[in-house]
Amino acid sequence: MGRLIQGEFQKVLGRNGFYFILISLLAFNLFALWAAERPSGEHPPLQAYRMLQKELTALPNAERPDFVRQYYRNVQSVRQVERIKGLEAGWNEQGNRLTEQLKNQNPAEYAQALSLWENQEALLYTANIKQEAAFAEQIYTEVTALADYPEFLSQIQQRSDTLAGMSIFSPQVGGGFSSRSIQKTAADYAGLTDIVITYDLSYGVEAAASAITTDCLVFVFLFFFAFLTIYDEKNKGLFPLVKSTPLGQIPTMGAKIIVLAVCSMSVVLLLYGSNLLFYHRTAGLGDLSRSLQSIGKYMGSTLRFSAGEFLISFAAIKALVCFLIGLLVMFISIQTRRSTTAFLICAGMLAVSFALYAGIPLNSQAAILKYLNFFGLFRAQDLLSLYLNLNFWGWPVSLFDAGLSAVLLMVCVLSVFNGCVFAKSGDTDLLSWDLPKPDRLCRQRNRSVKSVTRHELFKLLWMNKAIVVLAAAVLIFCRRLDSQVYLTPDEMVYRSYMMQLSGPLAEEQAALIQTESQRFEKLQNQWDLLQEQAAAGEISETQAEDERRALTRGLSKKPAFDRVLEYQARVRQNDGWLVYDTGYLTLLKKDYSGEMLMIYLLLIACEYSIFPTDYVNDMDKLIRTTPFGRGHLCKIKQRIAMGLTLFILLCGILPEIIITAKGYGLPHWDAPLNSLSVYAQFPAFLSIGEFLAAMAALKLLACGVATSLVLTLSQKIRHRIDTLLICILVVVLPLLLTKLGIAWCGYLSGVPLFNAGALLAEHKIKEVAAYTVAAIILLAAGRLKENRIWENKKHKR
Numbered sequence: 001m002g003r004l005i006q007g008e009f010q011k012v013l014g015r016n017g018f019y020f021i022l023i024s025l026l027a028f029n030l031f032a033l034w035a036a037e038r039p040s041g042e043h044p045p046l047q048a049y050r051m052l053q054k055e056l057t058a059l060p061n062a063e064r065p066d067f068v069r070q071y072y073r074n075v076q077s078v079r080q081v082e083r084i085k086g087l088e089a090g091w092n093e094q095g096n097r098l099t100e101q102l103k104n105q106n107p108a109e110y111a112q113a114l115s116l117w118e119n120q121e122a123l124l125y126t127a128n129i130k131q132e133a134a135f136a137e138q139i140y141t142e143v144t145a146l147a148d149y150p151e152f153l154s155q156i157q158q159r160s161d162t163l164a165g166m167s168i169f170s171p172q173v174g175g176g177f178s179s180r181s182i183q184k185t186a187a188d189y190a191g192l193t194d195i196v197i198t199y200d201l202s203y204g205v206e207a208a209a210s211a212i213t214t215d216c217l218v219f220v221f222l223f224f225f226a227f228l229t230i231y232d233e234k235n236k237g238l239f240p241l242v243k244s245t246p247l248g249q250i251p252t253m254g255a256k257i258i259v260l261a262v263c264s265m266s267v268v269l270l271l272y273g274s275n276l277l278f279y280h281r282t283a284g285l286g287d288l289s290r291s292l293q294s295i296g297k298y299m300g301s302t303l304r305f306s307a308g309e310f311l312i313s314f315a316a317i318k319a320l321v322c323f324l325i326g327l328l329v330m331f332i333s334i335q336t337r338r339s340t341t342a343f344l345i346c347a348g349m350l351a352v353s354f355a356l357y358a359g360i361p362l363n364s365q366a367a368i369l370k371y372l373n374f375f376g377l378f379r380a381q382d383l384l385s386l387y388l389n390l391n392f393w394g395w396p397v398s399l400f401d402a403g404l405s406a407v408l409l410m411v412c413v414l415s416v417f418n419g420c421v422f423a424k425s426g427d428t429d430l431l432s433w434d435l436p437k438p439d440r441l442c443r444q445r446n447r448s449v450k451s452v453t454r455h456e457l458f459k460l461l462w463m464n465k466a467i468v469v470l471a472a473a474v475l476i477f478c479r480r481l482d483s484q485v486y487l488t489p490d491e492m493v494y495r496s497y498m499m500q501l502s503g504p505l506a507e508e509q510a511a512l513i514q515t516e517s518q519r520f521e522k523l524q525n526q527w528d529l530l531q532e533q534a535a536a537g538e539i540s541e542t543q544a545e546d547e548r549r550a551l552t553r554g555l556s557k558k559p560a561f562d563r564v565l566e567y568q569a570r571v572r573q574n575d576g577w578l579v580y581d582t583g584y585l586t587l588l589k590k591d592y593s594g595e596m597l598m599i600y601l602l603l604i605a606c607e608y609s610i611f612p613t614d615y616v617n618d619m620d621k622l623i624r625t626t627p628f629g630r631g632h633l634c635k636i637k638q639r640i641a642m643g644l645t646l647f648i649l650l651c652g653i654l655p656e657i658i659i660t661a662k663g664y665g666l667p668h669w670d671a672p673l674n675s676l677s678v679y680a681q682f683p684a685f686l687s688i689g690e691f692l693a694a695m696a697a698l699k700l701l702a703c704g705v706a707t708s709l710v711l712t713l714s715q716k717i718r719h720r721i722d723t724l725l726i727c728i729l730v731v732v733l734p735l736l737l738t739k740l741g742i743a744w745c746g747y748l749s750g751v752p753l754f755n756a757g758a759l760l761a762e763h764k765i766k767e768v769a770a771y772t773v774a775a776i777i778l779l780a781a782g783r784l785k786e787n788r789i790w791e792n793k794k795h796k797r
Contacts, residue, residue, distance in 0.1 A: 004251055004252060004254075004255035005255045005258055005259065007255070008229070008252075008255045008256055008258075008259045009259055009262075011229070012225070012228065012229065012259060012263065018228075020721055020724075020725060021221070021224060022221075022267070022270065025217045025220065025221060025267075025270075025271065026270060026271065026274055028213075028217065029211075029213060029214055029217055029271050029274055029275070030274055030278060031601070032211075032213040033211065033213070033275065033278050033279075034278075035476075035598070036213070037207075037282070038594070039126070039127070039131065040482075040483040040484075041130070041131075041482070041483050041484045042130055042131060042133075042134035043131070043134070044125065044126045044131045044132075044134060044135040045125075045126060045127070045131075046279070046282035046283040047125075047282065047283075048125035048126050048131075048135050049201050049203050049204065049282075049283035049284055050282065050283055050284040051124070051125050052124075052125055052139065052201060053200065053201045053284045053286060055067070056068075056199065056200060056201070057200075057287075061198055061199055064143070064199035065143050065144075065146075065147045065199060068139055068140055068143045068199075069140065069143075069144075071124070071136060071139075071140075072136045072137070072139070072140035074122050075122050075129070075132050075133050075136040076133070076136070078122035078129060078132075079129055079133045082129050082488075082489060128486045128488075130486045131486075138203075139201070141296075142201075142202060142296035143199055145296060145299060146197050146199060146294060146296065146299065147197075147199075149195070149197050149293060149299060150193075152299070153189055153192060153193060156185065156186065156189045157186055157189070157190065160182050160183070160185060160186035161186075176394060177391045177394045177395070177396060180394070180395060180396050181389040181391075181396040184389060184396045184398075185387070185389065188302045188387070188398075189302060192293070192302060192304075195291050195293050195304075196291060196294075197291065197293060197294050198287055198290035198291065198294040199294070200286035200287050200290055200294060201283070201284065201286055202286065202294075202295040202296045202297065202298075203279075203283050204279035204280065204282075204283040204284050204285040204286065205279075205285055205286065205295055205307055205310075205311070206295065206296070206297050206298075207275075207279055207283070208272070208275040208276045208278070208279045208285075208311075209272075209275075209311070209314055209380075209381045210381060211275050214271050214272060214275055215378065217271060218267060218268065218271060218318075218322055219325070219350070221263075221267045222264070222322060222325050222326045222329055223329055223343065223346065225260065225263055225326060226260070226326055226329035226330045226333050229256050229259070229260070229330065230330060230333040230334055231333060231342075250419050253418055253419045254419065256330070256418075257327070257330075257415055257418065257419075260323060260326045260327065260330065261323050263326075264319050264322040264323040264326055265319040265322075265323075267322070268315055268318045268319040268322055269315060269319075272314075272315055272318060273315075276311065285307070286307065287307070288306065288307045288308035288311070289306050289307070289308065290306065290307050291304075291305075291306060291307075292304075292305040292306065292307060292309075292310050292384075292385070294307070295307060295310075295385075297385065298310070298381075298384070298385035300385065300386065300387050301384060301385045301386070301387060302387055302398075303384060303400065305384070310384060310385075313380075313384055314380050314381060314384060317380035317383060317384070317404070317407070318378070318380045320407050320408075320411065321374075321377045321378045321380065321407055322378075323411060324374070324377070324407055324410055324411050324414065325350075325374055325378070327411065327414035327415060327418060328346065328349070328374070328414060329342070329346050330418055331414055331417055331418050331421065332345050332346055334418065334421050335421065349374065350374060350375060352373075353373040353374040353375035353376065354375045356369050356370055356373050356375070356376070357370055357371070357373065357375045357376045357379070362388070365391065367388065367390060367391075368390045368391065368392075368402075371383075371388070371390070371399055371402075371403060372390075372402065372403065372406050376403075377403055377406065377407055382399070383399060383400050383403040383404065384400065386399055387399070390402050452632070452633065452636055453636050453639075453640070456633070456636055456637060456640055457640060459613055460606075460607075460609075460610055460640060460644075463613065464609045464610070464613060466605075466606045466607075466644070469602055469605045469606040470606065470644070470647065470648075472602065473602050473647070473648050473651040473652075474651060476598065476651065476652075477651040477652075477654065477655055480655035480656075480659075481655050481658060481659070483655070483659050484659070484662075484663065485659060485660065485662070485663025485664060486663075487663065487664075489556075490559055490560050491560075491582065493556075493557045493560035493561075494560040494563050494564070494580075494582070495580055495582070495664070495665070497516075497560060497561060497564045498564065498567075498578065498579070498580035498581075499580055499665070499667070500512070501513070501564065501578045502577070502578050502579055502580055502667055502668055503577060503578060503668070504577050504578075505568075505571060505572065505577070505578065509578060513564065513565070513568060516561060517561075517565070519554075520554075520555070520557075520558050520561060523551055523554045523555050523558075524555070524558075526551055527548075527551050527555065530544060530547055530548065530551065567581075567677070570677055570680070571675060573680075574672075574674045574675070574680050574684070575672075575674075575684060576671070576672050576674050576675030576680075576684070577668060577671040577672060577675045578675070579667065579668050579671045579675045579676070579688070580664070580665060580667055581675070581676050581677070582664050583660050583661065583663070583664030583665055583666045584666060584676055584688060584692075585676065585678065586660050586664065587656065587657065587660050587666075587692070587757070588676075588678075588691075588692075588695065588757030588758065588761065589678070589757060589758045589761055590656065590755075590757075590758070591755060591758065592653070592699070592754040592755055593735065593738060593739055593746075593751060593754070593755070594739075595652045595653060595656070595754075596702075596735055596749070596750070596751065596754050597732070597735055597736070597739070598652055599648055599649060599652040599703060600706055600731050600732050600735060600749075601732060602648045602651075602652075603644075603645060603648055603703065603706055603707060603710065603731075604710055604724065604727045604728060604731060604732070605724075606644055606648065607641050607644065607645075607707060607710050607711065607714070608710055608713075608714055608720065608723045608724045608727050609714065609720050609723070609724075610637055610640075610641060610711065610714060611637065611711065611714040611715045611718070612714055612717070612718050612719060612720045612723055614633075637711070638711065638783060641707050641710075641711055642704060642707060645700075645703045645704060645706075645707045646700065646703075648703075649699060649700055649703050653696070653699065668688070669687065669688055669689035669692075670687050670688075670689060671687060671688050672684045672685075672686065672687060672688075673686045673687060673688050673690075673691045674686075675688070676688065678761035679691070679760065679761065681763065681765075695756055695757050698753040698754070698756045698768075698772060699753060699754050701753055701772065701775050701776065701779065702750030702753035702754055702775065703750075704779050705750060705775050705778050705779050705782070706731050706750060708778070708779055708782030708783060709727075709730065709731060709782060710727050710731065711782070712782055713726055713727055713730065714727075731749070734746070734748040734749040735749040735751070738751055747771070750775070752767065752768060752771045753768075753771060753772065753775060756768045756772075
């Protein structure tokens, strides 16, 4: 038996690409976590949790709720000031009346909040007040719920006593599930009065345990492993031979099951361990010795676990359920002849499980179907944290006990079924059937392909699964559109001024600016006079305070108007236009290294197999005999690859353009580029729109060089897995090193082309020009090299 287990391990671990699959799953999991946790809109950065956690740790446990409440009140008051400043920027009397009403509600509190807003003292953990308010709301809600935990327990006891006193729930009236569940709930929570609540941040633990991407990747590995252990032998015709050996039936299946169990535990530790490591390094996991009830979402649990014990139990249950699903996939794989059929059956069963989990309400009578299915059991955090009594023939059984028992029972049943089915006589497959194929479809398969381009597209999109990569690009595109731009009150005022004044310099604009300058000068004189009168005692302090508020509202727009005056003076020197420039500067000076990483990964995943496909079964020899030959086919592949590159590039950069246009606006594309302050050195005939198009062309050039490099490597290496690995090392690794702080690696990955707008704003024109010429030469050389490699293989053979 030991030699069988060793042999099964060697078959799996020695398989080409097994370790690469594991590394790819790990890398994709970390990338997905990083992409999902990027700060945007109201989503705060993960560093905010770690910074607040350090401050809470320095305080005694009893003082932490008061600290959070004070922080929440400060942020909410500053948020109110932001709202008032936004209304003041509205340029209407209704907004002025509403702001006065809000200020007069609590003048002292408003003055304190105004001081916090002016000194930026409320932005302790995030970049803007919108994120700070969302972060404070989240922390305040969690800490408030934890502080009310004793009251939560007392309410459960009171509700139990109240319901028990009603006649329909009374134990004397025949018992029943409801009365028994009430008694069991009260008894379970009665023993938790001595639980100590530790006020710490729970986001790291909660996010690590509930990452949906990680769950999906575990499913992918289970399908891959089960198909590898079964269909590898089936496709080679080894099943009858294995069964005919002395240990070829029950012992062989037992060895496969043991290997599946070990691999299930390993992949759970690898992927969910990477989640814990990621959140430990970014948001922090907090004190792992605190009680499970100290974690916000898990406060309702009756298990006397610590946070660390919860994580260990979570990993063990996850591994057990993964083992169960792997047994299911293995059982179906034994019974079906085609892997596609097995995949569809398994996917259908998991889809039904998910529909039951998502569609059945929590307190429904069918809750047993909601949780005791494959997807419900896979949510190990629900089994450990959710308190729910399931109805088993009138007797309440806790969700944790029922779920764990169901998993163990199904593991035993499926293990026996797998052994019995594998050991059955003959080689017939119970679930193997062939669908009837209409004659029309059979005749259509024998038709010759008239379009080489269409056939190559079919091979790339369908056979090489590039359609999945393109679908992922579209999903990323749609998800990024949800982000929003935050405008400060000063930015709102500046935008309002510039939208009124935008266009070529004219007398009407000069008159409007002169009028506004005189107005601010008059307000400033009134302010100085008021200060002198208050100092001399000519007016009372109350009257002076009232007049200061009115003048402050008018003068609050002066910083934005000073930006307008500075802009006007600069434009007069360059003979440019007045243009609202914040949106353009945001687009042009942005660091696109994050978008580059996503685009490069999608490019490699989509195009790495475009040439190795033709080397399978010596297909390149057959292509050589065609009328056009391999040279024509190589050009078609290059065109298809560049088309896909353009599509992925648009999915990567269009969301940023759309979000910026919606938030700031991009007016006057036809204005001279030197209207923007950082590009004053450029000639007046070059417009902003033309410059944006040139920057987009440079990004396309960088992606074209990366595509050419991927195609060249795929031609030279031929093997898919090796090509994918080397492409990642050559194309992606320099970019990752750049993001880690090694700046010179950016010149190996195309960063100067993607960030050309920022470099030109720093007057690095020669550097961008030299890098552009080098990229054009590399692109041309790459295409020539691809054609030469393809033709040289013809002569060598």
